[in-house]
Amino acid sequence: MQKILIIGLRRSHIDYLKEHFKDLYDISSLDNQARHAKKLTNTEAYKKIISCTKFTNHSTEQLYNTHIGFTRISGGRSSVRNFLESKEQALHHYC
Numbered sequence: 876m877q878k879i880l881i882i883g884l885r886r887s888h889i890d891y892l893k894e895h896f897k898d899l900y901d902i903s904s905l906d907n908q909a910r911h912a913k914k915l916t917n918t919e920a921y922k923k924i925i926s927c928t929k930f931t932n933h934s935t936e937q938l939y940n941t942h943i944g945f946t947r948i949s950g951g952r953s954s955v956r957n958f959l960e961s962k963e964q965a966l967h968h969y970c
Contacts, residue, residue, distance in 0.1 A: 877901065877922040878902075878903065878921045879902050880923070880924045880925070881905075882904070883928075883931040883935075884906055884927055884930065888951065889904040892956060896959055914938040923946060924939050924945050925946050926939060926947050927948055927950070927955065928949050929949055930951070
């Protein structure tokens with residue numbers, strides 16, 4: 876199961892995404908500006924790091940933008956869901 880880190884969404888939105896993708900992704904989050912202002916030390920454990928730019932600042936993005944799986948998404952929960960669903964479709968298409 877792929878590990879994904881989502882930065883910027885509210886806890887209730889993360890809980891929804893965890894439930895929606897429980898069989899596909901292991902989703903972690905940084906949902907508080909004060910908490911995600913310090914970089915995690917284990918970013919290599921994540922296949923994808925998704926930054927919701929609507930809810931994060933530039934300094935937060937600069938902490939993670941060198942990660943090979945870093946993705947900027949301008950929306951919120953629905954945009955992240957749509958992105959992950961498109962990734963899921965691509966995986967099934969190529970298998």
